[in-house]
Amino acid sequence: MRSTALGDGLDVSAIGLGAMGMSAYYGPTDETEAIATLQHALDIGVTFIDTAEAYGPFENERLIGRAIGHRRDEFVIATKASAEMDDDGTIRGRNGTPEYLRRAAERSLRHLGMDVIDLYYLHRVDPAVPIEDSVGGLADLVREGKVRHIGLSEASAPTLRRAQAVHPIAAVQSEFSLFARDLLSNAEKATADELGIGVVAFSPLGRGVLTERIRSLDELAPDDARRGLPRFQPDAFEANRRLVERVELIARQRGATVAQVALAWILSQGVVPIPGTRHRARLDENAAAAELVLSDDDLRHLAEALPEDEIVGSRDGIDAPAGVDR
Template sequence: MNDKLATRRLGRNGAVVSALGLGCMGMSDFYAGRDEAEALATIDLALARGINLLDTADMYGPHTNEELVGRAIAGRRTQVFLATKFGIVRDAQDPAKRSVDGRPEYVRAACEASLQRLGVSHIDLYYQHRVDRSVPIEDTVGAMADLVKAGKVRYLGLSEASAQTLERACAVHPISALQSEYSLWTRDPESNSTLAACRRLGVSLVAYSPLGRGFLTGALRSAADFAEDDYRRQSPRFQGENFARNLKLAEAVQSLAQQHGCTPAQLALAWVLAQGQDIVPIPGTKRRRYLEENLGALSVQLSAQELAQLDAVFPPDVAAGSRYPQAAMASINA
């Protein structure tokens, strides 16, 4: 890793990762304007600049994002701390339909499939993408722990799990990371006690969508900015009156960023980074220019006064609308 890029420790187990990771989902799915050549070039640049934490999942594509990441890291596995996820199963006939599977036999099969698609012998951080409420978490994590014993996985993680579930999981095997949405307009880990549980249990918080799915960058002005296949069209926060109310929050970020002399994206990322050394944001991007902008956030130092201003504008639950449609919210904080 480039020793000029800041690093953070992932959990109590000693794994060291770049302070900023790279979410790869949008390179293959959910957002419009995908360009595989540019995506591969973005991963190349990330590795060259010292980012080692790459985040993917078997449901992105589905499957194609793991394949893309696998091609990108071929021949330089030692440069990468590779994270992927299992548990969300998309319907073969209709990928918009999905279920959650945490059965031990599925855990083993999903891991084998991911290893093949990624072209690697082991996964550094293996997450359960969503908790299966029908399977005891002890059974799921027990199967994940078996993968560690077999040398196929190094560290374990959960995503969008409740504080209670996290505690039960840690009693089975050390959990290195909890991945949850966390940003200025999504402070749920604070309000639902999962961040406190992480700190009590020695688990790092890996923050996905730290830029509010692009909203906090100031680039989105209306629903017309979304292509037909952009999944944000289905998000309550990006619809109707909610969009208008949330736009005022984005404007506040722009104003404060202008005062500081950085971009809105850099300000929003700097706020997440300032919340603790045990928090690792993984902003997703599929373009090199946005990657460079995001890296600039590591140089943004917010004063106590600026942090207080942001906290005043963005108290927990300030965003209008839920993060996902109602059906998807059923698997959050499980």
């Protein structure tokens, strides 16, 4: 796996691994396979692992600590300060104060069993706290050696500018896929590029829609959180599946899978995808996308096959204007 640069001197594998589903949200989990998948990631060069205190809550960080603690220095571990939570997991709401960010970071270090976090994100901007204060608190953690690099998630272009003026931002993480292209039109990507901030794409496979594996809602577990999302409602899902079938035709012409084409498209935009999976076979499939180079004709055919105005349903049910912190 080749490496790529984010911002602030941070190098990561060109494709990462989102670990959230190993512990939460997508139905039953298998810790044995999850640990095997995390360990296999290193064997194939996928060294950029993404988690958050909210995943579980806390269980995903603990899982990663158990799985890769003995090879910790070979990974780049990213985690996030999420909505304020008590130590028992009770959610209190957003809190971007330096005091809470310190408490959350120290708790994540304990759960991960690590001395330093490679990349620490503010999971969501707190509208009640100036971003300068939040980033200042994160910068203090860098100076103290608890965090190496800092990032933001779903931050608008103006927020990125204000944050970068306080401390170098290594990455901004946003949802980005063929089904979610907002950051190309709301100035977030352009601003990140201008400021030298890397862009990381979560849900790069449209939460599984941009694969050949979910062909029916019946394939989702009853408690799968995706059942509550707009694009996973029956009519929307069927309409969007028809769009994915067009991508399947392009994938077959390239001798690739839909997932690989979708990830290669993200790489062509200069963005680092972190597709989530709980299985080694899917990890191998995703990692192979790093070797797939799409031609100009491929990119044009994808744009024609999947026009944004034909995608049905919002991505997460949050009605926020383009460019506004979510």
